[in-house]
């Protein structure tokens with residue numbers, strides 16, 4: 001059978017681009033299928049923060065971290081504790097996390113893919129997969145068929161192989177809800193600062209910052225079970241957490257002008273039972289998701305895209321495209337995931353422990369031991385009470 005490509009990548013988001021750019025650069029014929037029919041344009045609905053390792057992964061791909069899609073930098077964070085005392089922590093590196101227009105970030109990655117010679121097909125929503133002895137085929141909603149020696153599914157949390165192969169399940173440990181509200185202004189939010197309000201109840205945290213002049217966002221993350229117990233709508237739940245735990249934030253949430261589209265998502269975390277099958281790898285969110293607590297979703301997408309490209313290169317060279325030939329991908333990803341699981345678990349423990357948070361507000365050594373990167377020495381402290 002004559003094939004259309006060596007590799008078909010499903011989804012041209014961060015994970016798909018990271019894998020595709022590397023495979024094209026290594027000399028493979030790659031097709032990336034993207035369900036959207038064009039670039040999104042500006043998209044700040046999630047107000048995503050890209051941490052320094054994400055920026056480093058971009059540099060490895062030849063994507064410069066500059067342009068009008070790079071918005072406010074974050075040069076420090078403020079931890080606000082249950083008694084409304086706070087500590088401020090400057091980030092001690094020359095480079096800092098940046099907030100991005102997500103549409104512009106995706107577009108920069110896709111531009112790079114086309115620049116290195118990758119074929120990007122828009123309006124190609126993959127609905128079915130077919131596996132044969134000598135090929136894998138991605139079939140789109142328009143019934144076009146794209147055959148290759150193997151597929152990389154980078155279609156995000158609703159990736160087609162998750163449904164087709166029934167690979168996705170709930171992850172009760174990381175079952176949280178996210179609710180984002182956007183504002184025109186937010187009196188008292190320090191500039192270039194990630195402002196984390198920690199309550200020690202219900203796994204709840206409301207955090208945010210200015211994204212760019214005239215646009216602020218505060219996101220609630222909380223245990224989904226708590227919202228279900230309260231039987232409130234997402235925004236009512238958001239407001240009730242602020243009202244019950246944080247007078248400073250609640251006053252502003254109710255007073256400041258809201259803009260844009262508020263959104264909620266639940267459950268945020270889920271598990272995927274297998275990330276490698278014969279002639280198939282799953283990368284990025286398609287391979288599972290824990291929590292946005294670490295701000296590392298894109299880093300993880302880019303890293304797993306890199307690991308998948310290396311494993312695919314080895315398998316394509318050897319001619320063995322069975323699941324067992326992708327062992328290096330499974331191993332590399334497991335190492336990454338385990339580290340992240342440990343970290344998220346520790347952070348969630350703290351978010352549910354009011355006494356620990358109150359101790360962290362006063363005890364620098366203790367804070368450093370429980371907060372990881374958020375525990376770096378404080379240079380200022382005060383109170384919002």
Ligand SMILES: Cc1cc2nc3c(=O)[nH]c(=O)nc-3n(C[C@H](O)[C@H](O)[C@H](O)COP(=O)(O)OP(=O)(O)OC[C@H]3O[C@@H](n4cnc5c(N)ncnc54)[C@H](O)[C@@H]3O)c2cc1C
Nearest residue numbers: 011013014015035049125126155156284285292297298301
């Ligand atoms: C509330 C929330 C806040 C977050 N905040 C951050 C943050 O601050 N920092 C951070 O780094 N990460 C954050 N993340 C995580 C981050 O958004 C994701 O981890 C990241 O986008 C995953 O990249 P991906 O390439 O795997 O998937 P996606 O970005 O979802 O890309 C998937 C691509 O595949 C396409 N596609 C989907 N289905 C198909 C199909 N059937 N056929 C063809 N194409 C398809 C899509 O159109 C898209 O282009 C957050 C996530 C949530 C939920």
